[in-house]
Amino acid sequence: MVFEVLVREKAGLVVFCLIFAVMFGGGGALATAQLVGMISNWTAARSWVAVPAQVLEAELKTEPGRKGKTYEATTRYAYTFGGQTYESSRLGIGPGGDSIGDWQRSQHLALLAALNQGRQVTVWVNPSAPSQAVFNRELRIGQVLFWLPFASLFSLIGLGALWGVWWAIRSRPAGAIPPNPPRISSDERQGLWATFWFVLCWNLLVFPIGAMVLVEHGLWGSHLVVLIFPLIGLALVRWLILKAQNRRRIGRTSLVLAPAQPVCGVPLFAQVEFGKIPQEGEYTLHLLNERIVQGRKHRRTHLLWEQEVRVWAGNGTLTCRFDPPASAQSSAVNGRVLTSWRLNLRWPDGKTSRNFPLTVMPASSQMSEAAAAAHHLPEVKEVDRSEAVAMPASVGVLVPLSDGLRIEYAVGRHRASARAMLTIGVLFCAVAGLLAVRSGSSVMSLLLGLTSLGLLVTGIRSWTTPLRVEATSQFLTVRGITAYKRLNEQWPASSVKQIVPVVEGSSGADHDQRYSYALQAELSSGGKVILGNGISSRAVAEMLAQRIRDALEK
Template sequence: MNNKNNKNEMGRVGARVGGLLVSVLFAVGFGWVGLNALGSLTAMLHTAWMARSWQAVPAEVLESRLLTSSDSESTTFAVHARYRYEWAGRSHESTRIGLDGNAGSDNIDDWHQAWDTRLRAAREGNSPIRAWVDPLHPDRAVLDRQLRWRKVLFMLPFAVLFPLVAIAASFGAWSSLRRAEPTMAPSLTGARHVPQHFVVGRWLFAIMFCVLAFAAVGMASGPSAPGWVWLIAGLFVLVGLTLLWAAVQGTRRAWTYRGSFVSFQPSQPRSGAAFLASWTLPPRASNPWAELATIQLRVAQYRIDDSGSSTSERLAEHFTQDARPLHHPDGGLSLQARFELPSDAPSQGARRSGEKVDWRLEWLDEKDNIQMAVPIPIHSAMAIEDSAGDRLSRDAQPLNRDIPPAASEDAIPSVPAGVQMLERPDALVLDFGRARWRSLGILAVIGWVVAFVGSSLALEVPLLALSLYALSRRWTLEVRDDGMVLERVSWLWRRRADLPASCLPGLYHRQLPGNQSAAPSYVLWARGIDRGSDLQLTPGLRGSGAIQVAQMLRWALAQRGGRFSPGMLRNVPAPLSRPGWGWLLCLLWLALRLSGLVG
């Protein structure tokens, strides 16, 4: 055990040192590039603002040339000039053309080529050209006082995002130096725990993404840009605006719940004992919840793996209780629920099986989504670092969990959110939600129209196929008197499988992989159905949705079995999987586009 603890400790120290070095490199590299870009962009904008009051004078072009630099990937250009002008009877010379001084070489647009043509024509024709002179400093002049907006958009990500990355990396390096294992000091009686809404982080991420998105739009705004470039840039803008809207909603939510807090009795819950959790809301936040019949609070234990350069967390166990509402005279609301912790519950911040323990009290809405969460200062007498008998270790967690039969088959089970139930004379049908697929189909149709307008044939056919699939996708389970029928149908493909009634006792659900900070999703499976292999019966369902579907299937078959037909033994057809007619439509569209009959 000591050797294992030493290895874990050495692994954490190595990961911390590696993370520190990576953070320092990111801070220095991104900081140097970002500060240079920020200085150049600031100087350009400042010169553009000051040049509004500069005076126009005729100038003689003395010299001009266009330098090119080519490599295997691109060719860049740089225009150079020298011109002479007079101000207040004195002659001055300058080499500055644009607002950015020594602009260097680039191929962002045709600015260098256009000015080279204009300067060469003025020099060869001995015609003057207009220069803009600073009246306060006559030795400063420019030929073009208009901002190169495409260059501004190109520099914007470097000037904004790179310094932010450097600041975040510096904070990460500082946190690595100061990081220490948390100690569970006794809490003060009546301590208040305030939920965090992470508003600043949401706004920073939304602004950073929008800067990149609008910079991409600016770079793709040329008239010669292909349609697929416009499509990608438009999708980036759509995602950026969605993130901004989410930040606005998060800010509104944080203001609404400002002043809410959680308290525990006793103030520091202990393993193997019961405690009372009280969640208090201000009057402006209590109105939407006062009308609900039941509100649920959940105590959840998360396990955080921080042994590598990044961290991941999983939901190890949870306990859910209905909260009892207590109305305050001022319009506020308190929700109280009593929980009892298992005797082997570890302390908050302790380590079990190489993972960090994080206890949270979570507020669940009617769809089992987490509204708010606060840490719980749980204390345990078991102060060991690692435990060989940890029942919640990652290795001890079973991949598949059998679903036991319900206590009673008389009462109809509840249907999960997003699942529609329809009872026909010949079958009971469970139709799984299609709202998200419909939204994806609408976006695919919009993208297909944009690709068609931009004459991007490489994107038209995939987007057409995606829209046909998303708009026509249906996932249903039919319960008949002799078994079940699973259908996954779309205009592109059709899959059908007949399941005998004997598969119902072997139903199990499997948790979908991914971040478990929200309510986990599960998929319902049946053992040994698809030619000896397990068969997936449902898409991912939040919370206990897979268990509810299994109970509904067993209840429906118990109600229908042998009652609506002779009930004789039938042969189970082989699973069906074949393409649909939608592919013919995609091929027809491709043929029409290639023949030139459309577009």
């Protein structure tokens, strides 16, 4: 029975992984053999002896390619060792032709000059086997760096494909939803391992290429653009180290649910247990119901339902209650569509977070049993949620007015995106400068320069743009500057039908989507107006919407 399920549902995935394992694993094995062969030949040739030789032939073969020409210097020379004359055609310790630097052409010129002038050259002969000789016994660093990514990266991909075969065989059949374990661990460890392998593969690829470019082309020129990628690799290493240190500082975090198998329409009690004493402060727990659609090229995540709870913690546990509606969609897999639930826990600093994947069952006759199970766990108690949500300083400041209020949004709420635009703008500017130095004014350098200028201007405006919203019993006013335009608009309070928080966008991986919210005013004329964005908390967005509604209805 197990074999039939495997053949029916997993054969395609297993075959795909096996093909990857054979292709990339075989390529990695060949590259490793080539690399080991070069190093072993170089090590052996260091003990060979120098012997004068007469050049008999010297030729340079050229083959055109998509990215330039490939050169192969060939030769034939004669030498005498131990009273006997030998001939050899071996040029170096590596394979034949390549396009790495000008090594092939320089060797050809040296041999051709010796042939034309009739002078002898020095070759290196194996004293144990005099028929073995080589013209240049030096190890080409550029050639080693060229083969290193193939030997390491392809081998890792092949091993990863074999692990994929093992995972496919052991995983559940397609469409099966696993039940929640008694104690749910966060997926942070999996994310850390995924980050580690990505950073490792990135650096195994870009560092040898960057070093090869420097070795072959020198320390100055437009080719230095390639060094951007090793710099990104160093930034990724630093990011990985910070994530590992953060995980070690916080320790392992686990989640206990009551009921253990949640049901739509039944109150859900959650208790978070920390491995180490947590930071004292207000923690945010966010229960999310999402739909993930796997397209041909991309995955799209849609938020179906959410509830946010804030809990003050000063000991080793957090306890809170959620109320998933009976109309919510339960955990399910339907072809390329995954309906999932997760609990997101965010620390008081707003930077550290953990995600706990959950399985939630549909509303059914099991609701009464689940409710009974919830009340049989006295250690999990409902928390008081009557405390008002505070306005974070990172979002802005609430200023009371005699007949309403004013929201002064913090200019730093968009600094993450502004920092990204500024970084990319600086990189584009550096690339444009290098191209201009190397080839003078060109269309490419001009386009990159204009693009970098636009990114820098937009990033600076996003970093420093103020925005102010005033709500009174008479008017709703928006004044300020966004990254793209200046705002100075006003509407009568009676024309505002409602103020609602809406999802503005999301960022992060599929299993760790972070949503940002905006305040949207719906007017009686049918128009919609954004009253501020970049709000990272649903509870804060709902609080601001309610405060604006109260001010307009005074």
